[in-house]
Amino acid sequence: MSQDPDVIVIGAGPNGLVAACMLARGGLRVLVLEANPTRAGGALGSEEGTLPGYVHDVGAAFFPFARASPAFADLDLEGAGLEWLNMEVESCHPAPDGSVASISRDLERTASELFGPEPRDGDAWRRLASWHRRVERDVLGFLLRPLPTLGPLLRLLPFNLLRLARILSSSGRGLSTRLFRSEAARRVLPGLALHVDVGPDDRFGAGLGYMLGLSASTGGNCVPRGGAQRVTDTLVERLRAHGGEVRLGARVTRVLVDNGGARGVELAGGEQLRAARAVFANTGAPALLLDLVAREHMPGRIVRKMQRFPRGWGAFKVDWALSGPVPWAAEVARRSAVVHAGDSIDDLQRFTDQVRGGALPDNPYLVIGQQSLVDDTRAPAGGHTLWAYSRVPPSLPGGWSAQAEAFADRVDARIEKLAPGFRGLVRARRVVTPPDLQDMNANLVGGDLGGGSNAWHRQLIFRPVFPYFRYRTPVRRLYLCSSYAHPGAGVHGMCGYNAAQIALRDLG
Numbered sequence: 442m443s444q445d446p447d448v449i450v451i452g453a454g455p456n457g458l459v460a461a462c463m464l465a466r467g468g469l470r471v472l473v474l475e476a477n478p479t480r481a482g483g484a485l486g487s488e489e490g491t492l493p494g495y496v497h498d499v500g501a502a503f504f505p506f507a508r509a510s511p512a513f514a515d516l517d518l519e520g521a522g523l524e525w526l527n528m529e530v531e532s533c534h535p536a537p538d539g540s541v542a543s544i545s546r547d548l549e550r551t552a553s554e555l556f557g558p559e560p561r562d563g564d565a566w567r568r569l570a571s572w573h574r575r576v577e578r579d580v581l582g583f584l585l586r587p588l589p590t591l592g593p594l595l596r597l598l599p600f601n602l603l604r605l606a607r608i609l610s611s612s613g614r615g616l617s618t619r620l621f622r623s624e625a626a627r628r629v630l631p632g633l634a635l636h637v638d639v640g641p642d643d644r645f646g647a648g649l650g651y652m653l654g655l656s657a658s659t660g661g662n663c664v665p666r667g668g669a670q671r672v673t674d675t676l677v678e679r680l681r682a683h684g685g686e687v688r689l690g691a692r693v694t695r696v697l698v699d700n701g702g703a704r705g706v707e708l709a710g711g712e713q714l715r716a717a718r719a720v721f722a723n724t725g726a727p728a729l730l731l732d733l734v735a736r737e738h739m740p741g742r743i744v745r746k747m748q749r750f751p752r753g754w755g756a757f758k759v760d761w762a763l764s765g766p767v768p769w770a771a772e773v774a775r776r777s778a779v780v781h782a783g784d785s786i787d788d789l790q791r792f793t794d795q796v797r798g799g800a801l802p803d804n805p806y807l808v809i810g811q812q813s814l815v816d817d818t819r820a821p822a823g824g825h826t827l828w829a830y831s832r833v834p835p836s837l838p839g840g841w842s843a844q845a846e847a848f849a850d851r852v853d854a855r856i857e858k859l860a861p862g863f864r865g866l867v868r869a870r871r872v873v874t875p876p877d878l879q880d881m882n883a884n885l886v887g888g889d890l891g892g893g894s895n896a897w898h899r900q901l902i903f904r905p906v907f908p909y910f911r912y913r914t915p916v917r918r919l920y921l922c923s924s925y926a927h928p929g930a931g932v933h934g935m936c937g938y939n940a941a942q943i944a945l946r947d948l949g
């Protein structure tokens with residue numbers, strides 16, 4: 442870029458790139474500075490991490506918001522060549538006792554065949570999912586757009602809003618036991634909430650499981666052909682088409698502030714870059730407000746809040762290169778994009794208690810992804826990839842290196858129980874611990890994949906800290922656009938999209 446950029450975006454995660462695209466499309470000169478020296482994308486990327494020809498997603502792998510995200514729709518990623526793939530079944534929840542409940546996008550099939558052994562559970566699912574289809578647009582409008590989202594709320598009035606409020610105010614266990622009778626069906630929604638740090642008995646904890654379960658029944662858990670990196674690459678292409686640039690290997694160590702307003706950044710190594718109009722941070726909220734901005738520019742209350750910022754749990758990830766598809770005992774799991782290992786609500790609560798207590802779980806809850814079943818670009822002919830993560834404490838008393846392989850063996854054993862013969866297919870395994878995730882991407886502090894805790898009191902106007910829930914910060918012209926801001930974790934680009942819209946208004 443020959444002139445100073447108008448806007449510098451710190452970080453090329455999906456939210457940073459969406460913000461950059463919107464700002465560049467709005468006519469501003471945009472430069473994105475990314476610490477990673479080899480690729481953009483943050484937790485949205487892929488690499489050959491095990492054997493040549495096996496493509497593994499480094500973080501996000503399934504995209505329930507791919508088609509529902511207003512940001513992605515506006516940027517028309519499919520128009521730029523991105524291809525979303527769906528499997529016949531979107532989410533499968535088997536247990537070693539042979540019981541299983543699954544979700545597909547075919548509502549009738551889910552209700553009549555898939556949603557557990559008890560026909561009344563199928564009927565309850567049909568009622569819930571049909572209602573969700575009618576209100577999804579407004580519910581997403583309410584949850585994803587910049588707060589306060591009065592328009593969608595008013596459109597939901599009064600009965601749909603009451604029904605939604607009843608769901609959101611329940612615990613995962615409360616909602617599930619109210620709706621369903623079999624354990625197989627009951628474990629589905631509380632299991633999905635454990636993608637983040639929300640346990641079955643947590644107050645107001647039903648919302649996340651509800652959203653993930655019901656979006657699996659509409660858009661489904663899509664997979665991008667070619668790997669998660671394709672989504673990032675498409676965003677970068679879109680940005681370049683609008684004249685924006687990405688510079689890799691550029692770690693920002695300081696936001697430069699003049700008269701209470703952001704005027705540029707300093708990189709590791711000392712180089713200073715000026716931004717004529719604004720600075721966007723696709724970083725952690727505490728990293729920005731405690732470390733990148735000098736303390737003298739931060740109100741004491743914000744410093745104290747950030748010092749006590751509640752983190753989510755760590756994530757422990759495993760990638761496998763396999764010589765064939767996983768031989769799940771539950772046949773339906775062989776056709777499912779994602780398989781969840783969690784035996785019962787009590788098992789999920791026990792897991793929650795162990796992780797919260799700082800212990801490695803003895804029966805780790807797993808989110809398991811089978812991308813190569815639907816995308817033949819992920820592995821050489823005949824081969825398959827497998828991706829899984831569990832939630833773990835961010836740190837362990839003796840450090841991770843001593844325990845990582847043994848814990849990965851525990852993960853293998855859990856899959857083997859659900860799929861006898863699995864271990865015999867493993868050609869290579871890569872273990873990724875919480876510190877590995879943080880080394881890859883500074884936002885994943887202690888392996889926290891949720892942009893901080895996702896408990897109810899960390900959402901909406903409390904995210905990342907009241908009253909800065911509309912992307913502005915105490916420093917003028919400095920915006921937070923990462924998943925630490927509303928609406929939080931997941932690849933939907935809405936933190937970046939909303940922040941860019943607010944900044945474009947501010948900047949006139």
Ligand SMILES: Cc1cc2nc3c(=O)[nH]c(=O)nc-3n(C[C@H](O)[C@H](O)[C@H](O)COP(=O)(O)OP(=O)(O)OC[C@H]3O[C@@H](n4cnc5c(N)ncnc54)[C@H](O)[C@@H]3O)c2cc1C
Binds near residue numbers: 451453693830881931
């Ligand atoms: C193991 C794992 C599995 C996941 N699975 C899913 C899933 O299946 N589906 C889903 O929707 N979501 C999933 N997620 C969550 C999802 O990936 C994140 O919510 C999302 O990537 C957040 O996007 P972001 O743009 O806010 O930040 P990030 O993706 O975290 O990117 C931030 C970027 O900023 C850069 N950066 C940070 N600080 C600096 C600095 N000082 N200078 C320069 N650059 C900097 C980082 O290097 C990084 O590239 C998963 C995450 C993980 C880790």
